[in-house]
Amino acid sequence: MLDAIDRAILRLLQHDATLSVQAVAEQVNLTTSPCWRRIQALEDQGYIRRRVALLSRQPLELGVDVFVFIKTNQHNDRWLNDFTEAVLAMPEVMEAYRMSGDVDYLLRVVVRDIDAYDRFYKQLVSRVKLADVSSSFAMEQLKYTTELPV
Template identity: 55%
Template sequence: MENVVLDATDRRLMALLQEDADMPIAALAERIGLSPTPCWKRIKRLERAGVIERRVALLNRERLGLGVTVFVAVRTAHHNEEWLTRFAEGVAAIPEVVEFYRMSGEVDYLLKVVARDIPDYDRIYRKLTKVAELHDVSSSFAMQEIKSTTALPLD
């Protein structure tokens, strides 16, 4: 990966791509004050440098029937590489787990899970508890999504 220096034009370009990654190059170029070829070259440079990892479609969870968001706090008595590998691979195989973090503090791991409803989450929970031995699992159900974004701050 090359080391990349970002200028104001790169930042404007990335902000636009975070809003709509499907925007045509000509429209992107016009909005940032470049011609299409230099704009395309900037995007390619940012991709090569790993600043732009990939471009994806964001789906509407509600319309897909995945209206329940659960934050799952996991504590374990095992802190060895073998256990972590088994747990990480098992959790990665559960598609409803959309985010997975190793934490500091009281909780060892935090998962964000999407589900259709409470019985569907119970099905997912049962899968999770079969992955590896867990000391404690605590589930918190989101009552309201107040802010959710994939856009990173670029200032």
């Protein structure tokens, strides 16, 4: 069970994973050793999966978000394994979800431009049999965060 200090540590590390243990400890009113033990425990318990750098998309020329809505008429383990392998192998896929409702799967894909999306689309449909694929291009990003509400 997380207490208020654990939650504060998680909020701080979500905002800036480069903070030193000493800096985190100061902000949560602990000494360094107990703070370090708490961080280690949060990692061991799976609250912290990994620490990463968040890259800026504009200098990398990856400014297009595409939401890909997929329908299939194949609802079996083999197809799902093939689809999952294909999605995992395509670095443009940032997120992939199995959905309820009218759409079976939803992907968020990040690419440079429409031509890059077209290449992605052709690669996807060549790897997995799909009943229907439709795409929507995001016009503007109103909010984006990686910070969970803890």
